[in-house]
Amino acid sequence: MPEDNDLWLAGVDGCKAGWAAVIRNLADPASIRLEIVPDFESLVNFSPSLGIIAVDMPIxxxxxxxxxxxxxxxxxxxxxxxxxxxxxxxxxxxxxxxxxxxxxxxxxxxxxxxxxxxxxxxxxxxxxxxxxxxxMTLDLEKRVYEVHPELAFWRLNGEREMSLPKKVKSRANPEGLDQRRDLLVRNGLPKEFLDQPPPKGCGRDDLLDAAANSLIAERIHLGLAAPFPEFPRRDDRGLRMAIWA
Structure with missing residues (x-):
């Protein structure tokens, strides 16, 4: 595992344009940025190398x-x-x-x-x-972890579910998104970054979800994250089945 001053990590969420990735260096808060990539392999091979990739997708x-x-x-x-x-x-x-x-x-x-x-x-x-x-391979799962934004928000919210929905009738709920944005700010992410107009093919919810996932990536690196379930099973290819938070 790289040293902290070299560690880049990403929280990732699927979006219409491909994948929305909030990328951060733990030693440099100003390094945070949003990248939209067309395929997941681009993140696996990203430069600088991503030590932890926390993605909202079943593995x-x-x-x-x-x-x-x-x-x-x-x-x-x-x-x-x-x-x-x-x-x-x-x-x-x-x-x-x-x-x-x-x-x-x-x-x-x-x-x-x-x-x-x-x-x-x-x-x-x-x-x-x-x-x-x-x-996915057994070697790659040392870097790539399955997460889920609502479980991430639960963890970041003192292990309490969010009181407002993110969507209502399949449409974005501004109050629910603002609630999640404010929680992410309390957990150290810059408000101006979270309030940026997302690029084409990326919704505001995608940006916030990827940002929450990036905080779980940090927890994974620090050894603070836990798998759900506590004792994960593996699939027929040997891949771990767990959501981390």
Whole structure:
């Protein structure tokens, strides 16, 4: 692991333009910046090298989904109260690799107990899940960690769920976004950075989520983050299945 004065880390969220990454050097608060990259491999190979990449996307896909699910989703939802609907159930790897929604539902139904189909919200994430899954190795998971913004906000908010939703009827909720922005400022991120107009293809919620994820990346580096569940299982390729916060 690099020394602090050389450590760059990133909090990452998927966006319409690709991936929104809030990149920081722990030794230099002024180094914070937003990068929009078209593919996840660009972050893996980013210069300067990113010591920790905390990304809001499932990592580790079982071949079969048991009654408890993959594990991380159930463990995260327990802490999120009214915000738990933001954590989507992830199906089997075979289902994730289907490109047609009905085929994905059929595949998920065959590879789960009890049999379950796929939510449309989760299906729309499949291309990005596949993108990471194609890159992930046991060596890379030393740098790349699965996170979730609402669990990040819960952690940063003294382990209390956020009282306002981020979206209402699939539209951004300005009051909920302001609440999260203010929390990030209290946790040391500059307000002017968080209030910047995001570039095309990146929403304000993407920027704030990536910023929250960057604070979890810092917690991971400092040894303060914990996996959910506490004792993660591994998928059939040996990849860890855990959301960190």
């Amino acid at each position: 580790g896909l079982p071949d079969f989904i048991s009654p408890g699910g993959r594990g991380p989703e159930k463990a995260a939802r327990m802490h999120l109260g009214d915000r738990q609907s933001s954590v989507f159930a992830v199906p089997s790897r075979a289902a994730v690799y289907e490109t047609d929604y009905s085929d994905a539902c059929s595949s998920a139904f065959r590879t789960s107990e009890p049999p379950r189909k796929v939510s449309k919200q989760c299906f729309f994430l499949f291309p990005k899940i596949r993108e990471i899954d194609a890159l």
